[in-house]
Amino acid sequence: MKCRRCRAPAVVDVRRHNAAFCRECFLRHVREQVRRAIDDHDMLQPGDRVLVAISGGKDSLAAWDVLRELGYDADGLYLGLGIGSYSDESSRYAHEYASRHGLTLHSVDLARDYGYDVPGAAVATRRAPCGACGLSKRHLFNEVALERGYDAVATGHNLDDEAAVLLGNVLRWETAYLGRQHPVLPAAEGFVRKIKPLVRLGERETAAYCVLSRIDYIVEECPMAAGNRHLGYKELLNELEDRSPGSKAAFLLGYFERAHSRFAGDAASERAHLRPCPECGAPTTGDICAFCSLRARATVGDEAAVELVARRTARGRSSGRSARRATAPAPPGAPTGAG
Amino acid sequence: MKVVLRNPRREVDVSGPTTVDALLARLELNPESVLVICGDTLVTRDAQLADADVVEIRPVISGGATP
Ligand code: SF4
Ligand SMILES: [Zn+2]
Ligand SMILES: [Zn+2]
Numbered sequence: 001m002k003c004r005r006c007r008a009p010a011v012v013d014v015r016r017h018n019a020a021f022c023r024e025c026f027l028r029h030v031r032e033q034v035r036r037a038i039d040d041h042d043m044l045q046p047g048d049r050v051l052v053a054i055s056g057g058k059d060s061l062a063a064w065d066v067l068r069e070l071g072y073d074a075d076g077l078y079l080g081l082g083i084g085s086y087s088d089e090s091s092r093y094a095h096e097y098a099s100r101h102g103l104t105l106h107s108v109d110l111a112r113d114y115g116y117d118v119p120g121a122a123v124a125t126r127r128a129p130c131g132a133c134g135l136s137k138r139h140l141f142n143e144v145a146l147e148r149g150y151d152a153v154a155t156g157h158n159l160d161d162e163a164a165v166l167l168g169n170v171l172r173w174e175t176a177y178l179g180r181q182h183p184v185l186p187a188a189e190g191f192v193r194k195i196k197p198l199v200r201l202g203e204r205e206t207a208a209y210c211v212l213s214r215i216d217y218i219v220e221e222c223p224m225a226a227g228n229r230h231l232g233y234k235e236l237l238n239e240l241e242d243r244s245p246g247s248k249a250a251f252l253l254g255y256f257e258r259a260h261s262r263f264a265g266d267a268a269s270e271r272a273h274l275r276p277c278p279e280c281g282a283p284t285t286g287d288i289c290a291f292c293s294l295r296a297r298a299t300v301g302d303e304a305a306v307e308l309v310a311r312r313t314a315r316g317r318s319s320g321r322s323a324r325r326a327t328a329p330a331p332p333g334a335p336t337g338a339g
Numbered sequence: 340m341k342v343v344l345r346n347p348r349r350e351v352d353v354s355g356p357t358t359v360d361a362l363l364a365r366l367e368l369n370p371e372s373v374l375v376i377c378g379d380t381l382v383t384r385d386a387q388l389a390d391a392d393v394v395e396i397r398p399v400i401s402g403g404a405t406p
Contacts, residue, residue: 001383011381015371020383057401130402160400207374207399211381221346225402234400238371 012208015245023212030209033200034066041183041256043195048151050074050195053141054097054105056090058217059156061097062206063198065215067154068101074154077144080109081133082117083224090218097215106148108140116298118224124298129224132294139282139291145192152193160203162196163252164233179267182260188271190283199256202248340388342366343395355390362388363396372400 001010003022010020014029021029038044052064054076067074078094081087098105111117114136116124121132141153162181169177185194198206210217225231240247270285277289284290340355342362353362359375359382375382376395388394 001385010383012374013383023380058399059401202371203401204371204374204399207397208381211374211376211397219345219397221398221402228402231400231402235372238369238400241371242369 011212014202014205016202016241016249018245026208026212030062030201030205031066031069033205034063034197035070037183037197037200038070038195041195043184043193043197044072044152048072049149050152050154051106051141051145051148051150052076052154053137053156054078054094055156056093056218057156058207058210058215059158059161059198059203061093061156061215061217062201062209062213063154063156064097064103065213066209067197068103074103075150076103076105077141078105078107079137079140080107080111081136082109082111083119083129083222086218086220086222089220093216093218106144108144110136114295114299116295121294121298122224125294128228130228132298133224135290135294139289142192142194143280143282146190150192151187152195154195154197156198156206157196158198158201158203158206159248159252160234160237161230162199163237163248164230166252166255167233167237168230175263175266176270177267178260179263179265181255183256188283190274190276190281200249200253340390340392340394343393345395345397355388355392357388358384359386359388360384362394366396368396373398 001013001020002008003010003025004017004019005025005028006022008022008025011023012026013020044050050067050072052060052067052074054060054064056078060076064074064076076094076098078091080091095105097103118129118133118136121127121136122129125132141155144150145153162183166178166181168174169181183196183199185191187193201209209215237248237251271283273285274283275285276282277284277292279288279292282289282291286293288296340353342351342353343349344351344366351366353365357365360370363370363373363375363384370384374397375384375386376397377386377388377392382388
């Protein structure tokens with residue numbers, strides 16, 4: 001195959017675009033797709049400071065790399081999840097990338113800073129590990145970005161991740177989730193802006209970007225992912241894509257263009273009932289936010305947890321933020337949504 | 340040729356020459372779910388692989404989607 005742009009020998013084909021590219025032209029193609037996603041959805045303004053959620057995997061490192069290539073002021077945040085050697089290794093890839101390029105990578109460790117880890121939380125709460133993990137990530141990315149004055153949190157969610165989530169939401173007609181599923185979620189009281197700059201790129205493209213840019217990333221899969229519902233959706237969608245290239249992009253990008261606005265109201269009415277969590281200040285519809293509740297259950301038995309539960313029952317005094325800082329000193333860090 | 344598969348890491352021997360497409364079909368892998376690396380670069384699906392090549396087939400699907 002020849003490169004569609006310069007006719008040199010191609011190294012990667014993208015069936016969806018019915019095209020193949022040489023290395024240089026492919027890297028340019030990736031940057032153009034990210035540029036277009038940012039512009040189409042008004043993700044970033046000049047001068048914005050971005051916090052990229054870094055997991056050590058291909059997507060988050062590609063997102064960080066491309067944002068920097070496009071000239072954005074982007075720091076990273078690594079979240080230690082405590083998933084055995086998988087976490088140790090992913091941390092190594094994240095830190096190696098940062099130090100090779102002289103970048104700032106904040107770091108938060110669930111066990112060190114909050115007294116629990118993902119496997120423990122899964123057991124204690126009888127939730128699937130990915131549920132506890134995703135909840136922790138969403139909360140901490142937001143919290144760190146607010147505390148450190150970033151304008152937006154960028155995650156490495158790609159076209160395949162989002163198409164799989166969309167399929168799941170449509171199969172169950174989760175209208176509030178559908179209303180929130182968008183490449184950019186604007187800032188609101190207690191929430192920093194969330195952006196997904198890789199939403200126009202498939203994960204085969206983000207992986208190819210890393211290989212061709214010589215970015216080392218963790219290829220091994222998170223051991224907690226096995227049997228995850230979204231993995232099954234991805235396989236189904238890839239079968240469809242194999243038979244009919246372009247299906248995934250038509251499904252997802254068509255949703256953003258023509259259907260998302262129909263569900264936006266469902267998400268907005270949920271937000272109308274938010275108030276600050278008495279423990280941490282994060283917006284919640286409950287008495288205590290889902291993160292504080294998870295943390296309390298996951299750390300039952302140790303002192304911080306006992307104190308937290310006690311305070312929770314004696315609700316009302318609301319200096320949760322400083323109180324937590326007293327038991328859990330030190331700052332931030334955290335990874336991306338997918339894997 | 341030596342074919343390296345990941346997750347878990349293992350090696351299989353496949354007799355060549357063959358094309359990338361044919362190799363993936365033989366291993367029953369969806370081309371949309373993998374990258375094929377020969378030597379130190381990516382190769383397209385029509386690329387010819389020689390019997391002496393060392394080929395890595397790297398999955399690109401990552402797991403836990405957290406919306
Ligand atoms: S698969 Fe992803 S979301 Fe699930 S536990 Fe592992 S890192 Fe967390
Ligand atoms: Zn070219
Ligand atoms: Zn809280």
